[in-house]
Amino acid sequence: MGIRIPTLQQDNVAIRCRGCSGVIEGTPFRVNVMDVVATEIARTWAGTTSINPGPYQFHPDPACARTWMRSRGYLFCRRSAIRELMRPILIPGDEQRLGLCDGLHRDDHELVPA
Numbered sequence: 001m002g003i004r005i006p007t008l009q010q011d012n013v014a015i016r017c018r019g020c021s022g023v024i025e026g027t028p029f030r031v032n033v034m035d036v037v038a039t040e041i042a043r044t045w046a047g048t049t050s051i052n053p054g055p056y057q058f059h060p061d062p063a064c065a066r067t068w069m070r071s072r073g074y075l076f077c078r079r080s081a082i083r084e085l086m087r088p089i090l091i092p093g094d095e096q097r098l099g100l101c102d103g104l105h106r107d108d109h110e111l112v113p114a
Contacts (some may be wrong), residue, residue: 030057032086033056069114076101076112077101085102087102089109
């Protein structure tokens with residue numbers, strides 16, 4: 001028909017870091033939080049979990065994951081590192097608080113603000 005229809009297209013990047021909200025180029029670093037208590041019976045669909053296991057996506061910089069932990073009020077074990085699987089630690093007290101650790105050390109946890 002002789003009619004030229006130019007198409008303008010720009011890709012929308014939907015992968016954003018949960019810590020700094022910046023766009024993640026390439027493959028994100030994913031962190032999953034394990035369940036607080038492993039049960040032998042699967043939870044029903046009507047029940048709720050105490051923590052969302054993820055996966056959460058971050059930049060490879062550990063500071064982004066620690067920023068996310070800090071915003072949620074989680075504590076971080078100094079004897080661990082930011083890894084793909086983080087184990088929650090229930091902290092006794094009046095209000096329920098959680099600490100996150102990779103679980104790869106055998107000595108006591110040293111929980112600090114993330």
